[in-house]
Amino acid sequence: MRRIVTLCTVVLIFSFSRAYGSGFALYEASVRIAGMMGAYVANGNNVSTVFYNPAGLAQLSGVNLSFGSTFIAPRTTFRGPLPYSVSKSYMDKQTFPVPNFYASYQITGGLTAAIGLYAPYGLGTRWPSDWVGRGEAVNTSIQTIVLNPAVGYRLPIDGVNIMVGGGVMMMVYSQVKLSRAVTDLVPEGTFSLTGDQNDMATGYNVGILIQPNDMISVGFTYRSKFKVEYSGTASFDNLPTSAFPSGITGRTKINMPANLAVGVNVKPIKNLNLEADYVWYEWSSFKRLAINFDQQTALLKNLDIPRNYINSSQIRVGGEYIDAFTKGLTLRGGISYDNSPIPNYTTDPTLPDNNRFAFSGGISYNLTNMVSVDAFYMFIRAKERTVKDSFDGFNGYYNTYADLYGIGFTVNL
Amino acid sequence: MKKFILPLLILSATFLFSSCKDYNSHSLTAVDTGTADFSKYVAVGNSLTAGYSNGALYQEAQKYSYPNLIARQLHIKDFEQPLVSSPGIGNRLEVNNFETFSITANTQMGTPLNATLDRPYDNLGIPGAVLVDYSNDNDQGQLKERATNTNRPDFNPFYQLIMRTELQKAAPNINDLVTALNPTFVTFWLGNNDALGYVLDGGAGRSLLPPATFQALMQRAGQLLGALPKAKVAIMNIPNVTDIPFVFQTNAQLQQEGKITLNAQNQYQLVTPQGNLNIYIKTKDTTRVMMKNDFLLLTAQQYLATADPTKGALITPQGAIPSQYVLDGPAGGQPGSSELEQAIGAVAQYNAAINAVVQANPDKFMLVNINGFFSRIITNYQTKGYGELADGDTLNPVIGSIFGLDGIHPTSKGYALVANEIIDAVNSKYNAKIPDVDVRQIPLGLPWAK
Numbered sequence: 001m002r003r004i005v006t007l008c009t010v011v012l013i014f015s016f017s018r019a020y021g022s023g024f025a026l027y028e029a030s031v032r033i034a035g036m037m038g039a040y041v042a043n044g045n046n047v048s049t050v051f052y053n054p055a056g057l058a059q060l061s062g063v064n065l066s067f068g069s070t071f072i073a074p075r076t077t078f079r080g081p082l083p084y085s086v087s088k089s090y091m092d093k094q095t096f097p098v099p100n101f102y103a104s105y106q107i108t109g110g111l112t113a114a115i116g117l118y119a120p121y122g123l124g125t126r127w128p129s130d131w132v133g134r135g136e137a138v139n140t141s142i143q144t145i146v147l148n149p150a151v152g153y154r155l156p157i158d159g160v161n162i163m164v165g166g167g168v169m170m171m172v173y174s175q176v177k178l179s180r181a182v183t184d185l186v187p188e189g190t191f192s193l194t195g196d197q198n199d200m201a202t203g204y205n206v207g208i209l210i211q212p213n214d215m216i217s218v219g220f221t222y223r224s225k226f227k228v229e230y231s232g233t234a235s236f237d238n239l240p241t242s243a244f245p246s247g248i249t250g251r252t253k254i255n256m257p258a259n260l261a262v263g264v265n266v267k268p269i270k271n272l273n274l275e276a277d278y279v280w281y282e283w284s285s286f287k288r289l290a291i292n293f294d295q296q297t298a299l300l301k302n303l304d305i306p307r308n309y310i311n312s313s314q315i316r317v318g319g320e321y322i323d324a325f326t327k328g329l330t331l332r333g334g335i336s337y338d339n340s341p342i343p344n345y346t347t348d349p350t351l352p353d354n355n356r357f358a359f360s361g362g363i364s365y366n367l368t369n370m371v372s373v374d375a376f377y378m379f380i381r382a383k384e385r386t387v388k389d390s391f392d393g394f395n396g397y398y399n400t401y402a403d404l405y406g407i408g409f410t411v412n413l
Numbered sequence: 414m415k416k417f418i419l420p421l422l423i424l425s426a427t428f429l430f431s432s433c434k435d436y437n438s439h440s441l442t443a444v445d446t447g448t449a450d451f452s453k454y455v456a457v458g459n460s461l462t463a464g465y466s467n468g469a470l471y472q473e474a475q476k477y478s479y480p481n482l483i484a485r486q487l488h489i490k491d492f493e494q495p496l497v498s499s500p501g502i503g504n505r506l507e508v509n510n511f512e513t514f515s516i517t518a519n520t521q522m523g524t525p526l527n528a529t530l531d532r533p534y535d536n537l538g539i540p541g542a543v544l545v546d547y548s549n550d551n552d553q554g555q556l557k558e559r560a561t562n563t564n565r566p567d568f569n570p571f572y573q574l575i576m577r578t579e580l581q582k583a584a585p586n587i588n589d590l591v592t593a594l595n596p597t598f599v600t601f602w603l604g605n606n607d608a609l610g611y612v613l614d615g616g617a618g619r620s621l622l623p624p625a626t627f628q629a630l631m632q633r634a635g636q637l638l639g640a641l642p643k644a645k646v647a648i649m650n651i652p653n654v655t656d657i658p659f660v661f662q663t664n665a666q667l668q669q670e671g672k673i674t675l676n677a678q679n680q681y682q683l684v685t686p687q688g689n690l691n692i693y694i695k696t697k698d699t700t701r702v703m704m705k706n707d708f709l710l711l712t713a714q715q716y717l718a719t720a721d722p723t724k725g726a727l728i729t730p731q732g733a734i735p736s737q738y739v740l741d742g743p744a745g746g747q748p749g750s751s752e753l754e755q756a757i758g759a760v761a762q763y764n765a766a767i768n769a770v771v772q773a774n775p776d777k778f779m780l781v782n783i784n785g786f787f788s789r790i791i792t793n794y795q796t797k798g799y800g801e802l803a804d805g806d807t808l809n810p811v812i813g814s815i816f817g818l819d820g821i822h823p824t825s826k827g828y829a830l831v832a833n834e835i836i837d838a839v840n841s842k843y844n845a846k847i848p849d850v851d852v853r854q855i856p857l858g859l860p861w862a863k
Contacts, residue, residue, distance in 0.1 A: 079439055083848050084485045086439045135856070184857040186473045186499065240861045243511035298511045384437060393804055393851035397439055 022338040023283050023309060024123035024142050024351060025257065027316075028378070029100050029116075031068035031408035035362015035376035036318030037334025039275040042219035042265035044163075044209050046410065047102040050116030050150045052261070053207035053221040054165030057112040057152025060104050064114075068374060068408015069099040075403075076125070076352050080396020081132060082388060089133065091349075092126040100408070110154030116167075119144050120223070121256045123351055129190065133349045134181035136394050138190065140350040144226075144256070145173040148205065161211040169223065171201040176230050176252065178291070178350075182239055184299070189239030191300075193250045193291065195230030201256075202226075217265045225258040225285055234293065234300075243299040251292050255285035257309075257341075263316075274319035283309035283341030305346075306391050312341035318360070328366035332376070335359055340382070345391050352398035356382035364410070371411050378404040441488050447845030449645055451487045455535050455596035456480030457547065457587055458649075459606050460822060461831075462538025463571070464494070467817040467824075467860050470540055470571065471501025471523055474858055477825035479832040480536045480600065482850050486836065494536040495575050498523040500860070502570060503540070506818035509862035516818055517862050525574060533590040534575060541569040542587070544603045544622070548633045549586035557585055588637045595643060600835060602649035602783070603634070604767065608759050609821070612654045615710055616697060616752035617737040624762035628769075635770035639777055646778050647839060648771055650764040652787040654756045655708065658812050659820035660740055661791075663709040667717075679705040683728055690722070693733035696741040696752070700733045706742025706753060711820040713738035760784075781838040783831065790815065790830075801830055803852035813859065825858035 028034040030048030040049070044056015047064040076091040104114035124141040127133060150167025179192035203224035211217040231251045236244040263277035291303040318334025336358045342351065362376035382400040389395070444451075456462050456479075463470055464478025475481065475494050484492035500507075504518040527534075539546070545554030552558075558565060560572030560580050572580060579585045591599065607627055610619030638646045655661055664681070667673040673681050674689055681703040682689035692703040703709075709717070716738055720726035727734060742753040749758060764784060771778040790800035790810045800809040808815050808826060815827035823831060833849045840847055 081854065083441070084488060086441055135854075184859060186471075186858050186860040187863070240508070240511055242509075242513075243861075298514075393853040397437075 022312060022314060022356070023257070023281065023286070023341040023353060024121050025259065025281055026098065026119055026122050027279070027314075028070045028072070028098065028404060028406070029118040029120065030066060030102070031070060031100075031376055031406035032066065032332075032362065032364060032374045032410060034070060034378060034404070034406060035332035035334070035360055035364075035374070036275070036320050037316045037336045037358065037360045037378070038279075039263060039277045039316040039318035039334055039336075041207070041221050041261040041263035041277050042209065042217045042275055043263075043273060044207075044219060047104045047114060048100065048116065049152075050102050050104070050114045050148055050167065051100075051118050051120070051205075053209055053219045054114075054150040054167050054205055055152050055163040055207040055209035055219065055221075057104055057114050057150060057165050058110050058154040058163040058209075060112045060114075060152070061106045061109075063106070063413040064104045065102065065411040065413075066374075066408060067099070067101040068406055069097045070404055070406035072096045072098060073403045074125070074400065076349075076398060076400040078133065078349060078352070078396050078398055080394075082395040085132075086397070087132070089127065089131045092128060094124055094126055096122070096124050098122065110156070111151065113151045114149070114167075116146075116148040116150065118146055118148070120146055120169075121226075125350055125352075127349055129181070133394055134188075135183040136392070137178075137180050137349040139177060139179040139192070141175075141177040142254070143173070143175045144171055144228075146170065147172045150205065163209040163211075164207070165209075166204065166206040169203040169205055169226070171197065171203075171226055171228060173197075174201070174228050174230070176254065182299070185239065187238060189244070190237040191234065191239070191244070192237070193232055193234045195232035195250060195252060198229045198231055201228045203258075215267055218263065219265070220260070220262050222260045223258060225282065226256040227253065228256060229253050243297045245295070245297070248300065249294045251294075252290060254289070257285050258282045271322040271324075272319065275317070277316040279314040279316060281312050281314075281341060284311050285309075286341075307346050308343055309341040309346075310343060312339045314338040320362075328372075330364040332362035332364075333360060344385070344387055345389050347385055347387050347398065348390065348392075348394060349398075352385060352400055354382040354385040354398070354400065356380055356400075360404075370413060371409060374406075374408045374410055376404075376406050380404065444487050444848070445846040446487070447840070447843040449839060449843035449845055450597040450643070451489065453594060453596045453643075454480070454484055454487065454489060454492065454598045454600075455591055455594050455644075456483075456538055456600045457591060458538040458600070458602035459542040460538065460540035461605065462600070462602050463536065463540050463575075464538070464828065465503070465540045466819075466822050466828075466858060467506045468518065468819040468822075469501035469503035469505035469523075470497050470574075471499045471505060472496040472526065473499060474501075474825060475536075477828050477855055477858065478536060478538065479828045479835065480538065482829055482832040482855075483600070483835060483847075484535070486832070486847055486850060492535045493527060493530055493532075495528075495534050496526040497574070498526055502574065505860055507860040507862040508818065511861075514813075519860070519862065528574075528577075533579075533594055535594065537575060537587055537590055539569075539575045539587070540571045541606060542571075542603060543606045544627060544630045544634065547587045547603055548630065548637055549584050550633070552584040557583070560585070588634075592641065596641065597643045597645070599638065599641065599644045599646045600649065600781075601634070601638060601646055604631070604651050604763050608651065608654060608756055608763065611752075611759075612660065612740060612756050613710070613712075613821075615712075615737040615739050616741070616755070617735075621755060621759045624759055624766070627759075627763050628766040631763075631766045631770050635774065635778070639774050644777070645843075647781050647835060647842075648767055648778055649781045649783045649835070650767045651760050652784050654740075654760060655753070656787040656791050656810070657821050658810065658816045659711045660708045662812060662820060663711055663713055667709070675705060681705070681707070683722060685722060685728075690728040692727050693730050694739045694741060695733045695736045696739070697736060698746075700730045701744060703734070703739070704742060704744045706751075707744070708740040708742065708753065709734070710738050710740060779838065779842045781835050783834060786831070786834045803830060803833075806852050808852070813857070818859070826852055826855050829855040
């Protein structure tokens with residue numbers, strides 16, 4: 001275990017987990033699994049099943065390690081503001097590394113303990129400081145890191161293979177950032193708030209994996225929500241100190257949604273498995289973003305930004321083919337469709353999301369009997385979002401796509 | 414087996430390379446202007462039309478002048494204004510402390526940014542312009558002198574900024590510039606300054622333009638506007654003089670702060686440790702106790718701040734507030750003789766003259782009742798507690814909301830309300846569907862002292 005803790009620390013040194021998700025959920029918790037579009041809840045034979053379905057841990061023997069990083073590069077353009085302009089603005093190009101780490105240890109046959117470290121939520125958008133929507137958003141980010149000790153256990157029932165699992169999710173790190181221009185003043189200035197989570201938010205995850213025979217398995221996972229409270233000192237650039245005094249603390253709460261996934265995995269022929277998952281997020285928990293300051297002034301007022309997200313679902317289909325062409329080479333692929341949780345009227349440049357397709361391909365190669373290298377690439381394309389009735393009148397067309405890629409290693413001892 | 418995986422990868426790759434660009438090209442949907450033609454829009458007016466705000470003309474405010482906002486709603490791309498860099502021309506007022514709301518004047522000057530335009534500006538709003546400037550037959554309004562002779566007390570640098578080569582003529586006038594632009598639509602808002610100078614000086618300086626003169630000048634302007642070959646003209650009338658914070662805010666503010674109070678005899682009294690004491694004002698003819706309808710002007714605030722009642726200031730006839738700080742109201746003298754009644758009466762007659770010109774040529778002219786708009790926001794404020802609810806923004810007719818720091822000119826949000834009032838009137842007259850400006854997306858534009 002000491003070794004595991006050390007490794008966790010190493011992973012934490014990365015700059016992590018600012019990314020781009022359906023809403024701000026991230027499902028790319030493993031390089032390997034992302035290659036098959038995260039369709040994995042009914043599979044679970046890799047240690048990263050800590051995230052996807054902790055019941056799968058019961059299948060693992062010995063000691064297993066998996067670690068890597070996904071890099072997320074979202075790109076968005078805005079055309080507007082409507083109704084008087086369709087000028088195009090480009091979001092700044094950023095690439096966010098989202099590392100992950102998993103380790104498991106088989107205690108006895110059918111009982112395996114594990115630990116995972118990943119980022120289930122995150123977003124990062126940055127627009128030029130002089131862009132037309134600077135009063136809405138310049139820089140916005142949410143970062144999370146969850147530490148997830150978990151166990152998987154095979155029920156001692158003859159004839160049918162039923163595994164259960166569960167764990168505690170500890171949000172060991174989370175930070176939100178928000179900056180925007182104060183456009184009511186001449187000259188304009190910039191308001192920024194960086195808030196760190198006050199107390200470690202916690203949750204839990206549970207899962208079931210049933211394998212009636214060698215051909216088919218079904219899985220179910222539930223991950224609870226996190227209620228995260230943030231506070232931090234606001235900073236003001238080029239703003240009058242009489243209205244924006246230094247040392248003001250801002251506080252906010254964000255409900256990160258619970259989600260569940262169900263899936264079916266089939267192995268039609270040797271070395272091939274295919275899976276279809278349905279993933280559901282309880283995004284309706286994110287109703288508003290309220291930022292309260294410990295001191296209000298003539299110009300600095302508490303913010304209450306409506307969000308009113310709706311529950312959303314995703315269909316994920318993927319598969320992997322083991323020993324393709326040559327022994328030790330695994331190929332993966334997948335497709336997903338996500339429904340955006342963000343209603344039209346609260347869509348804004350902080351997160352210009354929409355319903356979207358994603359396509360992925362991945363590869364693993366066994367370097368030795370014990371060590372394999374994993375890689376994937378994913379392309380996400382959101383449908384164009386046309387906003388004409390925004391809650392604060394900032395309207396236009398958003399187009400978003402993202403490139404995701406990752407590299408990692410899997411070690412089975 | 415490969416057949417399962419490879420199609421997936423190929424599909425991925427196809428989407429990858431085909432879909433990195435925005436899907437659709439977008440163009441703006443044409444604005445429905447009904448039976449009005451906005452292919453060439455020109456705005457005529459004074460500081461209110463120029464986008465003057467907080468005591469100066471500068472580009473951050475000019476961007477939100479009501480003509481520019483209207484042009485933007487109409488998707489007019491080449492609507493040209495005489496932009497001036499910050500802090501502009503005219504000693505811009507700036508907040509230097511938001512806690513005490515103290516204000517300073519910035520004595521720096523901006524420079525013209527669009528001075529080489531080889532045609533007249535589409536926004537011909539000239540701060541300080543008066544009605545005679547539109548026609549200025551035989552230079553009867555001495556526009557040329559006021560524009561060029563820096564020694565005159567009424568010298569106005571804005572004529573040079575906006576009229577430029579027109580000033581080389583013997584009798585320069587705004588109509589020549591409008592005619593050269595051959596507009597299809599004109600908004601016309603002149604005449605405020607023919608009454609405003611009198612009001613700002615508390616009746617102790619500039620005088621009111623006699624209503625008969627105003628009527629003749631308005632008829633002449635109507636004649637010239639009517640002669641523009643293609644133009645329809647929206648003519649704005651003039652707000653009541655008491656509808657600007659420069660006039661009404663000081664009394665209200667002092668009362669709210671508990672510094673003065675109104676007694677049963679409708680006399681204002683100064684609240685002192687020795688009790689409530691009468692306040693004395695000077696009028697043109699006499700010195701008397703300040704009554705309910707006497708308005709302390711915004712300029713009085715500085716005077717009041719230094720006045721010391723323990724030495725007799727304010728509360729004795731000898732310490733009476735000088736006439737230029739008070740717009741005195743009716744107090745039992747000859748009916749109609751007070752400054753307030755004089756100004757109100759003049760504006761009413763000006764508006765009657767404007768109305769007559771519009772009525773005489775309804776095919777070409779329409780009225781925009783800006784007077785009614787300002788009355789409405791004041792009445793709303795007094796009776797409902799807000800001036801105007803605009804797209805969820807609550808705006809009040811006070812300094813820092815609808816009005817800027819000079820207490821006379823709107824903020825950018827205030828100008829957006831004016832733009833919407835004009836747009837609504839045009840929509841109704843010409844069966845048009847020009848969208849209103851979304852006031853939430855317009856900044857207040859309050860200058861602050863760095």
